[in-house]
Amino acid sequence: MIAITMGSLIAPNLATAKSRHHRRPARNSHSLALSKQDGISVIGKKRQSASNGIVKRAGVQLTAKQAAFASKFGQYLKSVGETAVITSGTRSPQHQLSIIKARVNSIGAARKFPELRNATAQRPSTWLRAWDYLRARHVPVYAPSSAGGEALASNHTKGLAIDFISGSLDHLASLVRSFSHSHLAMLSPLRVASIAREPGCVHVNLMK
Numbered sequence: 252m253i254a255i256t257m258g259s260l261i262a263p264n265l266a267t268a269k270s271r272h273h274r275r276p277a278r279n280s281h282s283l284a285l286s287k288q289d290g291i292s293v294i295g296k297k298r299q300s301a302s303n304g305i306v307k308r309a310g311v312q313l314t315a316k317q318a319a320f321a322s323k324f325g326q327y328l329k330s331v332g333e334t335a336v337i338t339s340g341t342r343s344p345q346h347q348l349s350i351i352k353a354r355v356n357s358i359g360a361a362r363k364f365p366e367l368r369n370a371t372a373q374r375p376s377t378w379l380r381a382w383d384y385l386r387a388r389h390v391p392v393y394a395p396s397s398a399g400g401e402a403l404a405s406n407h408t409k410g411l412a413i414d415f416i417s418g419s420l421d422h423l424a425s426l427v428r429s430f431s432h433s434h435l436a437m438l439s440p441l442r443v444a445s446i447a448r449e450p451g452c453v454h455v456n457l458m459k
Contacts, residue, residue, distance in 0.1 A: 283341055283410045289318035291325070294336060304329035307337035314341055314410040320441040320457060321413060327430045335423055338452055339414040342407040344372030347395035354392050355381050372396050391449045406456050411441070414452040423453045 305325030375398035393405030
């Protein structure tokens with residue numbers, strides 16, 4: 252039996268699926284192949300929720316496998332009359348670092364970490380203090396690269412995580428759990444590894 256908590260959710264093994272070769276996809280700065288045409292509608296600023304199934308925010312990047320997973324989840328949501336919005340897919344390490352900077356700025360602590368001004372994801376000494384500071388204050392943020400201990404690189408930088416939102420995050424987490432047991436999930440090239448119910452989204456870790 253699988254239970255949803257504020258931590259993580261382990262899902263059963265699901266079958267993988269192969270994709271046919273097509274035009275060479277785009278790549279982000281971390282050399283992950285991105286899907287140019289993932290078939291997922293982009294939501295506009297005026298309309299902040301999907302009418303049915305799944306949509307994504309402008310600027311969200313997905314690999315072909317992430318897009319296939321999201322598409323199957325969207326089919327599942329549509330079949331049960333539910334909706335969700337993708338807020339984040341694949342991120343470069345520098346993008347992940349920019350999130351740390353933004354979180355530090357949002358709580359007025361930028362002056363504590365002058366090294367962040369010239370920080371790079373590949374140099375943990377330039378962002379690790381700030382990351383530790385945020386974690387100590389229970390601010391949910393993942394590291395841009397692995398730096399030992401709990402500082403593990405975000406699965407977003409590996410193309411193995413997607414963030415979703417909807418009207419009720421608790422309900423959405425439950426929907427992801429139900430989807431992970433469905434026939435549609437078995438047709439996805441990625442399967443649910445765990446779910447984290449975070450303050451602003453449902454973070455879904457994926458595995459091949």
